[in-house]
Amino acid sequence: MKTLATLSLLIFAVIFTGCDETKKVIDVAGSVQLTGSYTVSALNGKKLVDTTNPTFTLSALDNSFRGTTGCNSVFGNYTIDLYTINFGQLAVSEKMCMDKNIMKTERDFLDALNNTGSYALDNGILTLYSKTDRSVLLNAKKDTNN
16 A cells, blocks of 8 residues: 555656646747747737837847837846746836837837737747737737848
């Protein structure tokens, strides 16, 4: 009976350790898949037609996020947990741009990053979804020169 209990405990430990390791592999694979440079093409379902669209780069090496809002620089880190993504605290330079459209795009871009809960990458298009209602916050095209 003692052997059966020990064997059961060992099997239980292997199963849960294996699940944790599988999750880690999926998280790393997701981060590597996202690595690259992107140009934002739509915010809140509206296509951007300005020449100063926000751009950003994700790096799996250190889970860093770097980009430009069209006016200011932005940087920070991101974390992935299965299909969720969180951009954490982002630092933004404080240059004032005179064009109101650029400033609105900047605000919408930063709001989208702060409210992101999950993501999808399909055919080179990264889509970020809201953590509250899963609405589309942002679409960005991955640069094919990566």
